[in-house]
Amino acid sequence: MTLSIPTISLDDAKRVIAAAEAESSTQGQPSNIAVVDAGGNLVAHVRIDGAWLGSIDISINKAFTARAFDTATKDLGDLAQPGEQFYGIHASNDGRVMIFAGGIPLERGGQVVGAVGVSGGTGDQDQAVAEAAASAF
Amino acid sequence: MTLSIPTISLDDAKRVIAAAEAESSTQGQPSNIAVVDAGGNLVAHVRIDGAWLGSIDISINKAFTARAFDTATKDLGDLAQPGEQFYGIHASNDGRVMIFAGGIPLERGGQVVGAVGVSGGTGDQDQAVAEAAASAF
Amino acid sequence: MTLSIPTISLDDAKRVIAAAEAESSTQGQPSNIAVVDAGGNLVAHVRIDGAWLGSIDISINKAFTARAFDTATKDLGDLAQPGEQFYGIHASNDGRVMIFAGGIPLERGGQVVGAVGVSGGTGDQDQAVAEAAASAF
Amino acid sequence: MTLSIPTISLDDAKRVIAAAEAESSTQGQPSNIAVVDAGGNLVAHVRIDGAWLGSIDISINKAFTARAFDTATKDLGDLAQPGEQFYGIHASNDGRVMIFAGGIPLERGGQVVGAVGVSGGTGDQDQAVAEAAASAF
Numbered sequence: 001m002t003l004s005i006p007t008i009s010l011d012d013a014k015r016v017i018a019a020a021e022a023e024s025s026t027q028g029q030p031s032n033i034a035v036v037d038a039g040g041n042l043v044a045h046v047r048i049d050g051a052w053l054g055s056i057d058i059s060i061n062k063a064f065t066a067r068a069f070d071t072a073t074k075d076l077g078d079l080a081q082p083g084e085q086f087y088g089i090h091a092s093n094d095g096r097v098m099i100f101a102g103g104i105p106l107e108r109g110g111q112v113v114g115a116v117g118v119s120g121g122t123g124d125q126d127q128a129v130a131e132a133a134a135s136a137f
Numbered sequence: 138m139t140l141s142i143p144t145i146s147l148d149d150a151k152r153v154i155a156a157a158e159a160e161s162s163t164q165g166q167p168s169n170i171a172v173v174d175a176g177g178n179l180v181a182h183v184r185i186d187g188a189w190l191g192s193i194d195i196s197i198n199k200a201f202t203a204r205a206f207d208t209a210t211k212d213l214g215d216l217a218q219p220g221e222q223f224y225g226i227h228a229s230n231d232g233r234v235m236i237f238a239g240g241i242p243l244e245r246g247g248q249v250v251g252a253v254g255v256s257g258g259t260g261d262q263d264q265a266v267a268e269a270a271a272s273a274f
Numbered sequence: 275m276t277l278s279i280p281t282i283s284l285d286d287a288k289r290v291i292a293a294a295e296a297e298s299s300t301q302g303q304p305s306n307i308a309v310v311d312a313g314g315n316l317v318a319h320v321r322i323d324g325a326w327l328g329s330i331d332i333s334i335n336k337a338f339t340a341r342a343f344d345t346a347t348k349d350l351g352d353l354a355q356p357g358e359q360f361y362g363i364h365a366s367n368d369g370r371v372m373i374f375a376g377g378i379p380l381e382r383g384g385q386v387v388g389a390v391g392v393s394g395g396t397g398d399q400d401q402a403v404a405e406a407a408a409s410a411f
Numbered sequence: 412m413t414l415s416i417p418t419i420s421l422d423d424a425k426r427v428i429a430a431a432e433a434e435s436s437t438q439g440q441p442s443n444i445a446v447v448d449a450g451g452n453l454v455a456h457v458r459i460d461g462a463w464l465g466s467i468d469i470s471i472n473k474a475f476t477a478r479a480f481d482t483a484t485k486d487l488g489d490l491a492q493p494g495e496q497f498y499g500i501h502a503s504n505d506g507r508v509m510i511f512a513g514g515i516p517l518e519r520g521g522q523v524v525g526a527v528g529v530s531g532g533t534g535d536q537d538q539a540v541a542e543a544a545a546s547a548f
Contacts, residue, residue, distance in 0.1 A: 002382050003186060003283045005312075006276045010460050038279075039313020040190050042467050045456040049421050056453050068191025082219045085260035088236035091227040093194045108276050147323050179330045182319040186284050193316050277460060314464050342465025356493045359534035362510035365501040367468045 007038035008106060008114035012137060016106065016116055017046055019136030023129045024048055024120070031120035031129050032059035035106075038113050040067045048120070055119035061096045062103030062117030062130075068093065070112045073103035074127060102126030104134045144175035145243060145251035149274060153243065153253055154183055156273030160266045161185055161257070168257035168266050169196035172243075175250050177204045185257070192256035198233045199240030199254030199267075205230065207249045210240035211264060239263030241271045281312035282380060282388035286411060290380065290390055291320055293410030297403045298322055298394070305394035305403050306333035309380075312387050314341045322394070329393035335370045336377030336391030336404075342367065344386045347377035348401060376400030378408045418449035419517060419525035423548060427517065427527055428457055430547030434540045435459055435531070442531035442540050443470035446517075449524050451478045459531070466530035472507045473514030473528030473541075479504065481523045484514035485538060513537030515545045 008016075013035040024031040030051035035043045042060060062073050069076055077099040079086040090099045101123035105112045116137075118130040145153075150172035161168040167188035172180045179197055199210050206213055214236040216223040227234045238260040242249045253274075255267040282290075287309040298305040304325035309317045316334055336347050343350055351373040353360040364373045375397040379386045390411075392404040419427075424446035435442040441462035446454045453471055473484050480487055488510040490497040501508045512534040516523040527548075529541040 002280045002286075002387060004278050004280050006278050009277045010457060012276075014457075037313070039311070039315060039464070041313060041458075041464050042456060043458050045453060046421060046425075047452075047454050053450065053452050065191065069189050086237055088214065088217065088227040088234075089195070091232045092198060092235060093191055095232055097191065113276060147320060151320075176327065178321075178327050179319060180321050182316060183284060183288075184315075184317050190313070190315050339465065343463050360511055362488065362491065362501040362508075363469070365506045366472060366509060367465055369506055371465065 005038050006108060006111055006113045008035065008043060010043055013043040013114070016133045016137050017044055020116065020118060020129050020133035021046065021048060023132035027121065027125055027128065029121040029125050031118050031126065032056050033129070033133065034059040034063045034117045036063040036067050036115050036117075038067070040064050043114065051120040058098060058119035059102070059117045062098040062119060063115045064096055064117070065098045066103035066105045066115035066117065067112060068097070070105055072105065073098050074101035074123070077101065102130050104130045106134060106137045108137070142175050143245060143248055143250045145172065145180060147180055150180040150251070153270045153274050154181055157253065157255060157266050157270035158183065158185060160269035164258065164262055164265065166258040166262050168255050168263070169193050170266070170270065171196040171200045171254045173200040173204050173252050173254075175204070177201050180251065188257040195235060195256035196239070196254045199235040199256060200252045201233050201254070202235045203240035203242045203252035203254065204249060205234070207242050209242065210235050210254075211238035211260070214238065239267050241267045243271060243274045245274070279312050280382060280385055280387045282309065282317060284317055287317040287388070290407045290411050291318055294390065294392060294403050294407035295320065295322060297406035301395065301399055301402065303395040303399050305392050305400070306330050307403070307407065308333040308337045308391045310337040310341050310389050310391075312341070314338050317388065325394040332372060332393035333376070333391045336372045336393060337389045338370055338391070339372045340377035340379045340389035340391065341386060342371070344379055346379065347372050348375035348397070351375065376404050378404045380408060380411045382411070416449050417519060417522055417524045419446065419454060421454055424454040424525070427544045427548050428455055431527065431529060431540050431544035432457065432459060434543035438532065438536055438540070440532040440536050442529050442537070443467050444540070444544065445470040445474045445528045447471075447474040447478050447526050447528075449478070451475050454525065462531040469509060469530035470513070470528045473509040473530060474526045475507050475528070476509045477514035477516045477526035477528065478523060479508070481516050483516065484509050485512035485534070488512065513541050515541045517545060517548045519548070
């Protein structure tokens with residue numbers, strides 16, 4: 001029996017990113033925005049003019065992380081604090097696991113089909129942009 | 138004099154993994170399960186359908202860690218908290234040291250001959266699956 | 275519109291690996307055997323007793339490569355020789371691209387749903403084991 | 412005196428990528444397409460549905476390479492063959508230097524302001540898509 005898994009198309013990814021760009025612009029805080037598919041692989045990325053260079057990698061890896069654990073990076077971050085059950089998880093996966101706000105799984109029909117990652121502002125800003133992105137999916 | 142060290146065979150590793158698969162299924166929480174030998178090198182790995190992608194690396198490295206320090210990763214985690222004697226150890230070994238529950242050394246005749254690593258659920262779930270695996274050895 | 279892609283199950287991966295183990299045993303040359311899914315992520319791996327330690331990574335990355343380019347690593351290798359169109363591709367993807375025989379895409383219904391990678395012997399041996407594995411799919 | 416360097420905006424990058432998408436579609440060969448700025452840092456990336464997973468990294472790094480040396484990767488490739496003056500350059504920069512066709516510098520007013528990288532087909536296909544992209548700049 002062949003398994004079949006739903007995943008995100010480039011068209012969907014572009015719509016998600018456009019929503020994130022709009023929210024980022026509203027905030028006046030330039031962001032990097034990335035979308036990965038069900039396999040955790042990059043589908044699309046944009047860096048708004050003036051956004052942090054260090055956030056290219058972070059946005060891509062927030063998206064990776066949100067799909068890799070089917071969990072928002074903000075929530076994973078709570079579980080990854082000292083003394084908590086996943087403390088140290090940020091050292092795994094060759095340093096690709098991001099444990100602060102801005103990565104959100106994208107779901108359809110109750111299944112995670114990809115994820116969006118945002119980086120460039122404060123945790124609250126990144127989270128708001130990622131939520132706007134996820135809402136557009 | 139030539140040293141000789143006991144290590145785990147592929148047959149043993151498969152039995153250990155089968156026990157882990159059964160426990161994971163009982164819990165209804167899909168896991169990644171890995172076994173390493175006395176040299177800390179991978180013998181076998183399985184990812185149950187639907188288990189977290191980010192847990193592939195973690196399961197393998199929990200097993201590596203448990204053999205690398207002949208210590209359960211849960212116990213190493215206690216020693217690796219801020220202020221404790223091994224704080225920071227997760228940055229060593231190119232990020233391969235996992236400091237949360239789910240990795241257990243496999244012993245025979247009082248010697249560590251390998252280790253099992255489990256990842257895919259909560260710390261308690263991963264630990265329970267790893268204990269079921271170790272019991273089958 | 276949500277895309278849906280076929281991928282390989284753990285059950286299928288185990289059957290593929292069992293066929294590879296049998297062929298490896300027939301040859302008397304112990305192998306590492308790995309299977310990845312449609313996303314290029316590891317589903318299962320075994321190292322037959324006595325197989326090369328350096329082949330753990332190679333088997334996994336041969337499988338990754340065969341899916342990453344939907345091409346057998348043997349054929350990719352021909353295109354990656356000095357003077358050929360993909361010379362230098364082995365430096366990409368953080369060194370995960372293997373350009374010698376032993377990695378084969380797994381197809382069903384005309385679509386690549388994963389791949390198998392074999393390492394532990396000569397190129398001809400690895401290729402024969404991988405072909406036996408793919409035939410069992 | 413403060414230096415000022417011209418670089419590419421996200422708007423320009425999107426136009427370049429749209430032209431590449433159109434050419435890729437005309438060819439019927441799905442591509443990964445990436446644009447980097449004057450600093451060699453990623454501005455935008457898209458993976459057309461069905462394009463090779465291994466080409467994500469390659470498209471980004473072809474763009475990086477074309478800007479890093481202000482040279483098309485096809486031309487750098489000629490200089491990087493065994494016996495030539497840059498043989499071995501693909502091992503530098505942590506494996507980010509791509510030495511086969513598909514990466515082209517983007518120039519304005521005689522200055523390189525960024526680069527485009529394309530991966531997903533043969534060398535000739537990637538080059539044609541990258542040229543279409545560069546022409547749109």
